[in-house]
Amino acid sequence: QxxxxxxxxxxxxxxxxxxxxxxxxxxxxxxxxxxxxxxxxxxxxxxxxxxxxxxxxxxxxxxxxxxxxxxxxxxxxxxxxxxxxxxxxxxxxxxxxxxxxxxxxxxxxxxxxxxxxxxxxxxxxxxxxxxxxxxxxxxxxxxLDNAYADGRLSIPLSGLFKAGDGLTVDPEAPRQYSPEDVGMNASILSQIDSIAEEGIRLKAYPGCHVMILREGLPVYNKCFGSYTYEGKEPVKENSLYDLASLTKVTATLLAVMKLYDEGKFGLTDRVADYVPILKKTDKARITVQDLLFHESGLPAYWPFYEEAVDMKSCKGGLFRKKPDKNHTLKLAENVYACNDFRYNPEWVSHVPSAEYPLQVADSLFLRSDFSKNMVEQIVKVPLKGKSYRYSCLNFMLLKEMVEKIAGMPMDVYLDSVFYAPMGLRHTAFLPLRKFPKEQIVPSVETDFLRGGKLQGFVQDEAAAFMGGVSGNAGLFSTTQDVARIAQMWLDKGICGDRRYLSRATCELFTTLKSRDSRRGLGFDKPDTEHTDNSPCTPEAPASVFGHTGFTGTCVWIDPDNELIFVFLSNRTYPSVYEPNNLVRYNIRTRMQQVMYQSILH
Missing domain, CATH: 3.40.50.1700 (Glycoside hydrolase family 3 C-terminal domain)
Known part of the structure; x- marks a missing residue:
């Protein structure tokens, strides 16, 4: 009934x-x-x-x-x-x-x-x-975009509506606008379909969601494939993806821009002034700008999780250059992992408790102060000179700074200042607290470190051992929500009927570029001099800004043409150690190329 x-x-x-x-x-x-x-x-x-x-x-x-x-x-x-x-x-x-x-x-x-x-x-x-x-x-x-309706009138309504009248409302089929309305060719734009399907055939990803906005209107919005190659769960409009390093701009950088906007710090300020643990260390002189440009001297990567592993349980160590009976799992060229190891019970438990509240996998829980241990590890890591080196550690430190200045956890700050008032209902760290697992796209089938499938748990190890909320990764979202954040930047800080960031702050962060690399202030940019190494198609103007993510995600904003390109996938499924066919076959850049070719001149 x-x-x-x-x-x-x-x-x-x-x-x-x-x-x-x-x-x-x-x-x-x-x-x-x-x-x-x-x-x-x-x-x-x-x-x-x-x-x-x-x-x-x-x-x-x-x-x-x-x-x-x-x-x-x-x-x-x-x-x-x-x-x-x-x-x-x-x-x-x-x-x-x-x-x-x-x-x-x-x-x-x-x-x-x-x-x-x-x-x-x-x-x-x-x-x-x-x-x-x-x-x-x-x-x-x-x-609230959470229900479907397709009722029809059975009898006329006093000359206002006739029998059979009624509209279909489907949250999985949102309104699209004609590309021609904003000067784009629909038939050319539709060529993205075949590139997306080619990506699935080439095992670049099991499924993806592509969205293009021009002048604020969605002119292309399509889902392809499934959560896995077995194809039981199709990708839908509100499927949540692990954004990976897209978190750097859609979370950490948002908070940084807001606090900068409020005059809470300057770009040339030393981070140690806000993160006291860095004082009297070789990191004491690192500035906020150094972190945003990735010119701090911090290494590209650091295996924080090793602190939580019981090294005595790894015969021959956790990793070896050549396979043997204890190291058969190939992680990369000349890197083989221990088949069987135990975690240090000081840090990790297989059952949740007040002492081990942070869930990093289905049956793996961390002590609440492990994140503090990770920050202490960052303090001790060796610096390698101030030249450009992309590093997740930079944004992990920015998160520490944000929390000290804001006086609250970064996810709570972002929810209250941006996500909730902007109507971003499908954007969250620790998504299993808000969404059913079935709505979240899995990123890995069997994770070497945590065992089992990662679905709703961040794929990035550093972010996972931070408790799921980190400056470098951890955010889950949909194309619609990512596009709305991008549109806010394109509109110089305005979303809906509210201003979230000042025009001056938006212009500074989206246009300033390092003298030593293609990087902007937190944002990535096209490499217009070496287009073969550029994350964007050669047609993208120098004004474009955005970011990519390891799991197969990206957002690119083009202020010259009022364009937004969002691509979300789980290219790391079933394994992060398979060849990166998403990059190998230039799937994202070819889609971007079609987008530019569709512009009517």
Missing amino acids: QELSKAAVTVLKDSSSLVPLDLSVSGTVLLSVSPSLSEAYPFYHQLKQTFPVGWLHANVDSLDAVEARLRPTQRVLVALHSDKVEPYAALLEKLAKDKPLALICFGDMKMLEKIPEVVRHASTVILAHSDEKFVQRYVADLF
Whole structure:
């Protein structure tokens, strides 16, 4: 009966695209026309759990006060729970003429027949037929992009709608815009399809999601393949990917830019001023800019996890240059790992507890202070000169600085300052706390270090042993959310109706380039002099900025052409030690090339 009731929910029109709601726009108010607030509460509560929404109860005796309260709002949702709607007709009609208004009828369609002019002028009209609690929650999920609806009218609605009318709302099939509307050729752009499918055939990745925006509009948005080569779970619109080093810009750099914007530090400040453990060490003179440009002298990589391994359990050591009976697992050319080793119980447990709360795999838990041990290891690692050397350690230190200045964990800071207000509902560190495992794309089938499949746990070892929240990796997200962050940079700090970063800060971070490498302030850039080594297609102008990720991810923003290119995949599945066919066959750069070829001149 519940499924039939949900199937009957009918979206009759949606001229202002309120379904789903753009959660980055603030100032939404729900006006409930109901005998009592308790009857209307399930709809409000379901909305309120995801984004801030004001709530008013319609009262005939205070219509002027209701109108005054609604006058400054950006958009209004009107929920009808009572058939006594005539007294509100004039107010609702006036509101519907003035701003986007969604009219939701939690009752018989005769309620709508009593207010035809309101229905005519409303941006969105939804006929839910019932105000059962589960129906109210279901309609709220439609607005939150969490539910599917394809109901149709069985009989005409008083000259406003005819039998059979109704729109399909599908969160897995979002609206796309014609490329021609923004000066691009759709038939050329569609050539990306064959490149994406070729990548699957060449075992570059089991599946991927590609999105292109121009002038803020999604002109290309397609999912290909599956979570694994076995193909049981297809990639969907809201599938979450391990962003790997894309975390550096979509998380750590966002926080750095915000705190810089607020005058909390300068680029030439020494990091030791904010991370005191670096004082009186050879890292004391490293500046914030050194870390952002990857010119700190820190090594490219450091095996932090070895501290957690019981080395006595590894016969012949954890790694060897040649295989033997104890080292058969090939990790790289001339690198073979120990087949069987144990973890040091001082740091690692196979069961969670108050002492071991940090989960790094399905049955592996860390002591909460291991991350402190990792920072101490960074203090001790040898420096190798100040020339350019890409290093995850740089962004791990930036995370430490962010947390000291912000006074809270970086993931909490990012959620409160960026992700939640921007409506990024599918972006999170430690995603298994918020999402079912089935929604998260696996990155590795059998991990040498942690054993078993990595699905919802960050693939990067350093980020994993940081507890899953690190400056270099750990963020999981969707193409839609990554594109929204990119659009905010392209729009010089604005998303929805809010400014998140100043124009000056955005311009500084997205344009400044190192004198010694192609790198920008945290961002990667095209190598216009040596296009063979460039992470972008040769057609990409020098103004482009973005980043790539080890798991097969990237985002590139082109301010000259108002373009955003997002590519997410799990090219590391089933194993990170297979050849990198994503790079070998230039899949991403060829897609970018098609994007530029599609621009109509």
